[in-house]
Amino acid sequence: MSTVIEQDAARQRLAAQLSRVAIGDKAALAEVYRLTSAKLFGVCLRILDDRGEAEDVLQQIYLTVWQKAGSFDAAKASPITWLVAIARNRSIDRRRARPAAAHAALEEAVEVSDPSPSALADLETSEQRRRLYDCLGTLEDKQATAIRRAFLDGLTYDELARAGGVPLGTMKSWIRRGLMKLRECLGT
Amino acid sequence: MSDEPQNLAAEYVLGVLDQGERREAERRIAREPAFAAEVAYWEARLGPMADAVGEAAPPARVWRAIEATLGGSAKLGLWQSLAFWRGLGIGSLGLAAASIAALFFVAQPAPKPMFATLQQGQAAAFVISVDMTRGQMYVVPAAYSRDVQRVAELWLLVPGETPKSLGLIDAAQPMMLNVSEPMRDHMKEGMGLAVSLEPPGGSPTGQPTGPLIAQGKITSL
Numbered sequence: 001m002s003t004v005i006e007q008d009a010a011r012q013r014l015a016a017q018l019s020r021v022a023i024g025d026k027a028a029l030a031e032v033y034r035l036t037s038a039k040l041f042g043v044c045l046r047i048l049d050d051r052g053e054a055e056d057v058l059q060q061i062y063l064t065v066w067q068k069a070g071s072f073d074a075a076k077a078s079p080i081t082w083l084v085a086i087a088r089n090r091s092i093d094r095r096r097a098r099p100a101a102a103h104a105a106l107e108e109a110v111e112v113s114d115p116s117p118s119a120l121a122d123l124e125t126s127e128q129r130r131r132l133y134d135c136l137g138t139l140e141d142k143q144a145t146a147i148r149r150a151f152l153d154g155l156t157y158d159e160l161a162r163a164g165g166v167p168l169g170t171m172k173s174w175i176r177r178g179l180m181k182l183r184e185c186l187g188t
Numbered sequence: 189m190s191d192e193p194q195n196l197a198a199e200y201v202l203g204v205l206d207q208g209e210r211r212e213a214e215r216r217i218a219r220e221p222a223f224a225a226e227v228a229y230w231e232a233r234l235g236p237m238a239d240a241v242g243e244a245a246p247p248a249r250v251w252r253a254i255e256a257t258l259g260g261s262a263k264l265g266l267w268q269s270l271a272f273w274r275g276l277g278i279g280s281l282g283l284a285a286a287s288i289a290a291l292f293f294v295a296q297p298a299p300k301p302m303f304a305t306l307q308q309g310q311a312a313a314f315v316i317s318v319d320m321t322r323g324q325m326y327v328v329p330a331a332y333s334r335d336v337q338r339v340a341e342l343w344l345l346v347p348g349e350t351p352k353s354l355g356l357i358d359a360a361q362p363m364m365l366n367v368s369e370p371m372r373d374h375m376k377e378g379m380g381l382a383v384s385l386e387p388p389g390g391s392p393t394g395q396p397t398g399p400l401i402a403q404g405k406i407t408s409l
Contacts, residue, residue: 030251131233133236176199
């Protein structure tokens with residue numbers, strides 16, 4: 001586990017590379033890719049569960065980073081949070097665009113994998129991470145599990161309900177109640 | 189159905205919405221700052237959950253495809269002098285134009301005068317002339333709207349190196365900026381200049397910490 005100072009330094013390095021990407025520095029984009037592509041590819045694979053699609057989406061993600069780096073604001077977001085949000089949004093959109101038949105087939109393959117340590121995890125402040133997990137711990141198990149699964153696998157309410165064998169309304173209720181409690185716990 | 193109120197921002201970030209609802213959320217992000225802030229809140233708060241996902245090295249062909257797509261297309265527009273002068277306008281920004289013209293004349297017979305227009309989107313936000321005989325830059329804010337809470341800091345971008353601060357600049361009126369000795373060798377054609385928004389007093393880290401609001405390249409006439 002690296003120290004807080006090392007985490008800050010790594011975050012600043014990544015933020016500095018992103019500001020260079022914003023002005024069209026391809027070497028900086030290559031460096032951002034080197035530092036973050038394994039993390040983001042993991043995120044894509046988890047949501048898409050298909051290597052070919054994940055490779056496609058990963059490519060789109062870094063082209064989006066190339067175009068949008070100027071809108072990254074280090075005062076407002078951590079660089080890895082910003083990158084993961086792009087990766088998740090792109091992957092979720094790709095997943096949603098699949099024909100209905102593909103959903104049913106792939107649903108079988110979705111499974112909850114064990115948390116594994118990630119070097120880039122250090123780029124998030126450990127304080128934020130601790131707070132989130134403390135707050136998730138205050139939810140009912142079924143609420144916390146549904147929220148975690150929705151985030152990691154990018155499933156819709158409908159998919160979550162079917163995967164969990166509960167009515168759609170029940171799943172919505174678990175997640176919405178869970179989110180309300182999380183909001184109270186996490187604060188502003 | 190559930191009786192709980194919908195929290196569209198949180199549900200967007202969580203990823204449970206269908207395509208139609210996602211596009212609706214994105215339209216609101218673009219139009220409603222409060223909604224965009226709510227989305228940013230959830231992205232920051234839920235983001236650490238992604239730590240649970242293991243890393244997976246992508247095959248080399250992905251980067252090759254990215255590189256091929258970027259190709260030789262430079263993202264920065266080159267010096268578009270016609271567009272620039274048209275954009276500057278005779279009336280509204282006459283002062284800026286006159287200032288720059290004056291500098292040209294006093295700088296004779298200096299090394300080739302150098303310029304940069306720092307674009308903010310399509311508009312010229314700052315016009316900078318560089319006088320290396322005197323080691324000075326003249327920074328003219330053009331179509332730039334001030335941020336009341338943050339100050340503008342000017343950066344020199346040398347390929348392969350981290351951005352170098354050239355100092356804080358005045359967003360309200362033209363100003364002269366001395367180029368420090370170590371920076372002078374880098375002040376040449378083709379180098380990038382960029383302006384970021386920083387907390388009062390400038391970047392606390394020596395690197396840009398706020399958004400880059402304008403950028404451009406040094407060019408000589």
